[in-house]
Amino acid sequence: xxxxxxxxxxxxxxxxxxxxxxxxxxxxxxxxxxxxxxxxxxxxxxxxxxxxxxxxxxxxxxxxxxxxxxxxxxxxxxxxxxxxxxxxxxxxxxxxxxxxxxxxxxxxxxxxxxxxxxxxxxxxxxxxxxxxxxxxxxxxxxxxxxxxxxxxxxxxxxxxxxxxxxxxxxxxxxxxxxxxxxxxxxxxxxxxxxxxxxxxxxxxxxxxxxxxxxxxxxxxxxxxxxxxxxxxxxxxxxxxxxxxxx
Ligand code: SF4
Numbered sequence: 001x002x003x004x005x006x007x008x009x010x011x012x013x014x015x016x017x018x019x020x021x022x023x024x025x026x027x028x029x030x031x032x033x034x035x036x037x038x039x040x041x042x043x044x045x046x047x048x049x050x051x052x053x054x055x056x057x058x059x060x061x062x063x064x065x066x067x068x069x070x071x072x073x074x075x076x077x078x079x080x081x082x083x084x085x086x087x088x089x090x091x092x093x094x095x096x097x098x099x100x101x102x103x104x105x106x107x108x109x110x111x112x113x114x115x116x117x118x119x120x121x122x123x124x125x126x127x128x129x130x131x132x133x134x135x136x137x138x139x140x141x142x143x144x145x146x147x148x149x150x151x152x153x154x155x156x157x158x159x160x161x162x163x164x165x166x167x168x169x170x171x172x173x174x175x176x177x178x179x180x181x182x183x184x185x186x187x188x189x190x191x192x193x194x195x196x197x198x199x200x201x202x203x204x205x206x207x208x209x210x211x212x213x214x215x216x217x218x219x220x221x222x223x224x225x226x227x228x229x230x231x232x233x234x235x236x237x238x239x240x241x242x243x244x245x246x
């Protein structure tokens with residue numbers, strides 16, 4: 001179960017009265033794995049509302065030492081509402097036992113890695129929002145919407161990254177192998193041995209993986225298959241040519 005910034009699932013709770021729809025987050029909601037929160041609304045702010053940014057400090061310094069504040073583009077101090085919203089969010093996390101959150105990057109409440117710099121000019125700086133900071137401090141794992149989508153995209157791509165493929169990567173990196181040989185590891189007398197696959201097995205393995213990429217994942221272009229499987233274009237073409245001849 002994830003706490004998710006409500007705007008990512010299409011709720012029009014953004015300051016502008018709009019949302020930040022993210023299809024990967026919507027999927028979690030549809031699967032019943034999401035609790036939606038909007039800290040700014042939970043803190044009592046209206047929607048639409050004036051945009052706000054952190055000035056004179058960081059989320060940490062505001063929460064821990066009272067240094068800095070959150071102000072709207074019209075200069076109104078809304079720090080209290082932001083802190084209240086974060087506290088309400090923590091209550092929801094605790095009551096539901098949720099230990100992970102996917103939050104909208106860049107927001108003065110939900111930003112995980114960056115926020116806007118307080119000038120209301122669209123300039124970003126490293127930092128986090130008030131709710132993101134308080135959630136993290138309470139032991140909740142936070143992930144931005146961007147990071148979550150990248151993770152999903154990566155896992156869709158990784159057709160065959162089983163253990164031996166990670167080993168293969170290690171071997172390639174450690175020994176500077178130019179050729180992308182498939183390797184696998186075996187445990188013998190408690191010792192791990194990394195070795196090449198026999199040639200015919202390797203060929204069949206490549207064919208299987210490339211066929212999966214095409215048939216199961218619907219990948220058409222050489223570039224897509226290359227990025228999904230880790231094989232070079234030359235290897236892919238060879239396998240496809242051979243398959244044609246059979
Ligand atoms: S980023 Fe967070 S506070 Fe802002 S609208 Fe979305 S859920 Fe609400």
